Amino acid sequence: MAESETVLEHHFRDLQQQREVSELGMWIFLMTEVLLFGVLFTSYTVFRHSYPAGFAAGSRDMETTIGAVNTAVLLISSFFIALSVYGAQTGGRKKLLWGLAIGALLGVVFMILKGVEYYDHYQHREVPGILFDYAKPNAHGVEIFFYLYFVMTGIHAIHLTIGICIVVVILVAAYRGRYSPLYHNPVEIVGLYWHFVDIVWIFLFPLLYLIDLKR
Amino acid sequence: MSSEVIADAKPPEVTVNYLNEKYGLKSWLLTTDHKRIGVLYMISITLMFFIGGFFAVLMRLELLTPQGDLVTAQTYNKLFTMHGVIMVWFFLIPSIPAVLGNFVLPLMIGAQDVAFPKLNLLSWYIYVVGSLFTFYVVVSGGVDTGWTFYTPFSTAGSNTHVIATTCGIFIIGFSTIISGMNFIVTVHKMRAPGLTWFRLPLFVWSLYATSVIMVLATPVLAVTLLLLAVERTFHVGIFDPALGGDPLLFQHFFWFYSHPAVYIMILPGMGVVSELIPTFARRKVFGYNFVAFATFGIAFVGFLVWGHHMFVAGESLYAAMTFSFLSYLVAIPSAIKVFNWTATLYKGSISYDTPMLYALGFIGLFTIGGLTGLFLAALGLDVHVHDTYFVIAHFHYIMVGGMVMAYFGGIHYWWPKISGRMYPEGWAKLAALIVFLGFNLTFFPQFILGYLGMPRRYYAYAPEFQVLNVMSSAGASILGVGYLLPLIYLLWSAKYGKKAEANPWKATGLEWQTSSPPPKENFAVTPIVTEPPYNYPTLENPLKESEQPGKQSLEEVPVG
Numbered sequence: 001m002a003e004s005e006t007v008l009e010h011h012f013r014d015l016q017q018q019r020e021v022s023e024l025g026m027w028i029f030l031m032t033e034v035l036l037f038g039v040l041f042t043s044y045t046v047f048r049h050s051y052p053a054g055f056a057a058g059s060r061d062m063e064t065t066i067g068a069v070n071t072a073v074l075l076i077s078s079f080f081i082a083l084s085v086y087g088a089q090t091g092g093r094k095k096l097l098w099g100l101a102i103g104a105l106l107g108v109v110f111m112i113l114k115g116v117e118y119y120d121h122y123q124h125r126e127v128p129g130i131l132f133d134y135a136k137p138n139a140h141g142v143e144i145f146f147y148l149y150f151v152m153t154g155i156h157a158i159h160l161t162i163g164i165c166i167v168v169v170i171l172v173a174a175y176r177g178r179y180s181p182l183y184h185n186p187v188e189i190v191g192l193y194w195h196f197v198d199i200v201w202i203f204l205f206p207l208l209y210l211i212d213l214k215r
Numbered sequence: 216m217s218s219e220v221i222a223d224a225k226p227p228e229v230t231v232n233y234l235n236e237k238y239g240l241k242s243w244l245l246t247t248d249h250k251r252i253g254v255l256y257m258i259s260i261t262l263m264f265f266i267g268g269f270f271a272v273l274m275r276l277e278l279l280t281p282q283g284d285l286v287t288a289q290t291y292n293k294l295f296t297m298h299g300v301i302m303v304w305f306f307l308i309p310s311i312p313a314v315l316g317n318f319v320l321p322l323m324i325g326a327q328d329v330a331f332p333k334l335n336l337l338s339w340y341i342y343v344v345g346s347l348f349t350f351y352v353v354v355s356g357g358v359d360t361g362w363t364f365y366t367p368f369s370t371a372g373s374n375t376h377v378i379a380t381t382c383g384i385f386i387i388g389f390s391t392i393i394s395g396m397n398f399i400v401t402v403h404k405m406r407a408p409g410l411t412w413f414r415l416p417l418f419v420w421s422l423y424a425t426s427v428i429m430v431l432a433t434p435v436l437a438v439t440l441l442l443l444a445v446e447r448t449f450h451v452g453i454f455d456p457a458l459g460g461d462p463l464l465f466q467h468f469f470w471f472y473s474h475p476a477v478y479i480m481i482l483p484g485m486g487v488v489s490e491l492i493p494t495f496a497r498r499k500v501f502g503y504n505f506v507a508f509a510t511f512g513i514a515f516v517g518f519l520v521w522g523h524h525m526f527v528a529g530e531s532l533y534a535a536m537t538f539s540f541l542s543y544l545v546a547i548p549s550a551i552k553v554f555n556w557t558a559t560l561y562k563g564s565i566s567y568d569t570p571m572l573y574a575l576g577f578i579g580l581f582t583i584g585g586l587t588g589l590f591l592a593a594l595g596l597d598v599h600v601h602d603t604y605f606v607i608a609h610f611h612y613i614m615v616g617g618m619v620m621a622y623f624g625g626i627h628y629w630w631p632k633i634s635g636r637m638y639p640e641g642w643a644k645l646a647a648l649i650v651f652l653g654f655n656l657t658f659f660p661q662f663i664l665g666y667l668g669m670p671r672r673y674y675a676y677a678p679e680f681q682v683l684n685v686m687s688s689a690g691a692s693i694l695g696v697g698y699l700l701p702l703i704y705l706l707w708s709a710k711y712g713k714k715a716e717a718n719p720w721k722a723t724g725l726e727w728q729t730s731s732p733p734p735k736e737n738f739a740v741t742p743i744v745t746e747p748p749y750n751y752p753t754l755e756n757p758l759k760e761s762e763q764p765g766k767q768s769l770e771e772v773p774v775g
Contacts, residue, residue: 011328011405013741021330021404028396028430036434039468043442043453046464129449140459147451151442 026189054141059211077106088184247332253318267301283675291674292359299362311483322726325407330400341390348383366454395429409744421486424514436472470521484621495571496563512548542592569643573624580616605665635732636712650697656690
């Protein structure tokens with residue numbers, strides 16, 4: 001905690017440079033994340049092309065209502081995180097603290113609903129590799145659909161969990177008054193990360209839940 | 216970080232530098248100084264280099280005779296796999312970027328440190344953790360899939376330590392990503408005033424392009440290996456045809472990373488050579504802009520050629536033709552570089568110091584490696600030489616003849632800056648010569664072997680191949696001597712060598728404007744750059760801008 005005396009780290013010229021550095025760093029990190037999820041989206045495309053009927057059948061077994069609610073939950077959480085960034089920039093302490101708190105809370109709500117869904121699929125014996133038993137046709141396609149469903153939403157959930165943890169850490173620091181309009185890089189870059197995780201879900205939801213709407 | 220005191224106590228008559236500023240293991244293991252982290256990387260990478268080399272020695276011993284008599288077929292599979300895994304991920308990829316890049320990048324751009332010093336240290340620790348996994352694999356019996364981990368053998372066939380190996384690679388990937396991220400941000404945001412993009416040394420350009428590949432390609436490998444591990448553990452997935460998957464998809468993902476990774480391994484070497492050639496020819500680089508843009512040309516087109524690894528794996532003819540064409544295309548920027556280096560030599564005042572010997576060796580060997588790459592990019596010929604020793608020879612000419620030569624050249628060139636001592640020039644020249652001869656004797660016969668049809672990855676071979684194989688093994692032992700010599704004399708010189716001056720090569724880069732070894736904060740005063748790079752006085756304009764042949768002279772510190 002050497003930098004608690006001064007927020008400017010020793011190797012930077014000024015706070016402006018320090019802020020630009022952390023922001024650019026986060027954007028590049030997000031670029032790596034795009035490529036990371038890119039592999040999964042590519043696999044999804046390839047196998048949806050190979051097993052269109054299996055993917056449609058798998059998608060019909062999704063809890064679309066929970067998925068839709070979760071989409072709304074994440075979007076609203078992003079609003080509150082954006083609010084907290086605005087609060088940090090303008091010195092609005094209430095906005096900063098409540099924004100982070102509600103954002104993290106909504107993240108937890110998302111995770112709980114996701115857990116309910118996972119449990120549901122387990123009950124229906126739809127967890128490939130652990131418990132999978134599908135008697136209807138297109139079993140191969142359905143199995144791959146559920147495999148990709150668990151991998152994609154699982155990696156997304158890991159990202160969200162990390163996001164929640166970081167937001168809580170930032171919240172504690174904000175509560176102790178670490179951030180000011182002059183120095184609030186951590187709030188800004190965790191905001192970028194949060195929105196990214198949100199956007200990934202915006203793609204996951206239609207691809208996984210809405211393949212065959214005329215059910 | 217409370218060492219601003221040193222910056223205030225500026226008069227540098229007692230040379231406080233990054234090496235003697237603090238002592239003790241803890242001061243090294245908890246350092247955030249990019250120079251010390253570079254040295255930490257150098258030590259760990261050297262260790263991995265000799266472990267990887269040890270496996271190669273065993274392979275060459277086995278191949279002395281046509282029969283499989285030294286090791287079993289299974290052991291041989293493990294030997295080449297461990298050699299590949301260690302050399303690719305634990306030596307080549309981090310070699311120049313993490314050692315030389317870490318050390319000189321901030322110095323070259325006049326910065327105090329990289330943009331994220333703590334992440335920089337973290338990347339070294341991640342490297343160490345990844346290496347521990349690999350050590351575990353080595354002692355517990357190895358892995359036999361080949362460094363490419365092709366499915367379904369890696370997911371369903373092999374009963375060796377696939378998961379532990381891929382874990383190690385997965386982990387070390389984060390170290391690569393962090394380094395890449397760090398370098399990109401450093402180049403963008405930490406340059407000294409006046410150091411515009413087109414005043415950057417070419418090594419910085421190549422590190423930048425390398426970093427872009429690192430951050431874009433590595434995540435793809437990470438997820439692919441994750442999927443592989445999941446498939447192997449839970450017997451469900453998308454790569455095994457028995458499970459409804461597609462093994463070719465794995466190859467696409469793997470080579471989408473691993474082909475650009477080849478450029479992670481060669482671009483920094485090209486950058487080092489672009490530093491060495493102008494320094495020892497005393498000339499401005501011919502066509503600086505072209506070399507800089509060619510770097511990006513290679514980085515960009517390098518992302519579009521991965522399919523040439525799968526010409527015989529069952530990809531469609533049209534895909535194969537496209538990938539073949541694009542692979543030819545990547546030769547253009549590579550050739551631009553070779554021509555520009557040679558043109559730089561023209562009318563130069565060349566001195567043959569050791570780094571220059573390595574640079575010249577690089578140009579020749581890289582040219583052979585590159586041209587044989589064109590053979591392999593040709594669809595028809597590739598079918599003939601696919602999976603033969605021709606391919607082995609080709610990529611060793613690039614990776615060992617190119618990258619390792621450049622790494623050694625760079626190590627010798629910056630050794631005075633790193634250690635503050637000069638290496639023994641006579642021994643170094645001898646070692647460079649031995650490396651060059653040993654290398655060619657090892658790998659040139661392999662071109663012929665491959666063309667005659669000797670397949671790779673076999674521990675026994677037809678008797679008519681023996682002469683060439685014995686030549687290759689003999690060359691490998693000479694090469695081994697060439698690699699051990701620098702280890703010995705560099706270590707010796709770190710203690711007993713002649714003290715180095717700030718700028719022993721009379722070179723122009725900013726890193727030579729500070730003392731050798733540099734102080735912790737690199738520069739007593741942030742330098743201001745007013746000149747283009749490599750601004751050596753030439754015959755045509757002998758004294759232009761050469762009141763200060765370097766950049767801005769800060770205090771010229773007469774060290775030693």
